[in-house]
Amino acid sequence: MKWYFIIGSILLLVGVVLFFLFSSSPEVVTTPQPTPGLPIASSTVPVTGGPSSFGTSNTGPTVSFATPSGAVVTVKDFVHNGETVADVQNPGSYVLAGSVGYCLADGTCPEGASTTDFNISYNEKTHFFNIILLSEPLGATRLAAEQFLAGRLGLTGKASCSLNYFVGTPYWVNEAYDSKNLGFSFCPGAIALPK
C-alpha cells in the first residue's frame, strides 16, 4: 500500500516536471516589415532642417520647406491659417488637428481642428508631420486624416509621399499596428488597414 502511494507520487511528479519542461508556447516567428516613410536610424538618411519660408502665391499664403529627398515643396500656409495652434510647451511645434493635450494657466485649452479621431502635429525645425490615429477603424481614420492634411496643405496624392512624416497609432488603440509607420494609404509601402 505504502509503495503504491510512493510510486504514484513519483510518477505524478515526473509527469508534472515533463509537462512544464516541454509545454512552452510555440515560438512565434515574426517577419520584419519595412517601415515606409519612417526614416531608419542611419547616417545615410538625410535629416531635413532649415527654416521654412513663408510667402504668397495666387492661391494665398504659402510656406516652403525641404523634404527628406532634398526637394523643396511649397504648400498652403497651414501654420497661420487661424486653425492651427502653437504647442507652447514645445516651442517650434504646432498642432493642426486635435487637442494639444493640456490647458493653459489662464484656463484656455488650445486645440487645432476639432477632432478626437486623430492628432496631427508639425515641427517647424525638422518639417516633420506626426499623424496619430486615435480611433478605430484605423483605415477610415487614416483616410480622414489624409483628407484633412491634403486640404490644409493643398497637396494631393503622391505629392504628400515626399513629406517627412509618420503615421502611427498607440498600443492602446491597436497593438497590432503600434510599432509601424503605417504610411499614407496612397504611398508606396503603406500598410493596409482595416476599413
Place this chain on the structure above:
Amino acid sequence: MRSRTSLFTLFFAVSVLALPVAAHASIPFFGPVIPAAYNVCPASWGLLLTVVNNVIELLITLAIVFVAPIMIAYSGFLFVVNPVNASGKEQAKKILTNTIVGIVVALAGWMIVDAIMVVLYNPGAESGSTRLETWSNIIGSKGIEPCLPQKGALPGDDLNQSVSTGVSADGGKFLALPSNGNCTPSNLMAATAGSQYALTQSQANTLSCIAIPESSCGNNVSQARQPDGTPTSASGMFQIVFGSGNDTCHNLNIPACSEAAKVNGPLNCYSAFRGGLPRAGKEAEAAACKRAAANLNCNAQAAGCLVKGRNGGFGDWTADPRASTQKNCVTQYANK
C-alpha cells in the same frame, strides 16, 4: 514534547516570514527554464547562470507545490490508518517533520544566496531608494550578455544575428529607431542632459523605441484607456500615469516639470487625479500636471526617473498585457 512544540512554532514562524518573500521573488516558477527570448542564440555565461537559477527555482517550486503537499498528505494518511499503531504514528510524525524542515531549509537556502548575491551585484544600493531585484533578474539586466556574439554581427547585437531579416539599415532589428520626430534618442538625451535623470545611450534608444507604441512619438496624446475601457491619466510621450504611484516620478516632482507647468514649487500629480480623472477641487493642479507632461523635457525626465527607480528597468511600460512592442523594444535595445 514541549521542545517539539517550540520547534514547530519556530518552523511555522519562519515559514510565514519566508513564503511571502519567496513569492515576491520569482518563486513559484514554472518555466520555461530557457527564456523564450533567448532560445534562438548560442548561450553565453549570462544565459547559463540564468538557466541554473531557473532550474533551482523550478526544483524549489516543485518541492513546495507538489512534493510537500503529497508528503504531508501521506503523513496524514499514515495517521489515519494507524490510530493505535505507535510505530506508524511515529513514522507519520517523522515524515511531517522532515517535510516541514525540508521546505524551510530549501527556501532559506535560496533566499540567503539570493540576498547575498543581490547585495554583491548592487554595491551602491541605498536603503529606501534602491529597489533590489532577484538575482536572476539582475543577471539579465546588468550587462552580462545572454548570447555569444556572432561573427559579422553588429556590436551589441546579440539577437537576430542572421542577415536575412530584410531590414538591414539598422542591423536587422525588427523595430527601427526613429531618426526624426520628437522621440529620437538624441532628442531624449538632450531633454534629460544635465538633470539627475540623464539617460544613457542604451536607455535613450530603448525609450525612443518605446515612445512609438506609447504615443506614436507625440507629445500631445492623453486619451489612453485601460484594457477594460476606463480612462487613465497617462499623458505625453511616455504616457506617464500620475495615479500609478505617490513618488517623485509619477508626481512629476521634477524641476523641469515645475518649470514647464509654470508653477512654483513641486508638483503633486498623484493626489490631483483619481480613476484617471482630475480629482474634485484639484482641477488646477491636474491641469498643471497635464501641461508639464506635454513638455518633452519634463516627460523625458519623468521617464528617466522611472527607469532610474527601477535600476535601469523598463517595467513601467511593459506591465500592460497589450505592451508587446514595448517588450520587444526592451529586448532589442536595453543594455546594448
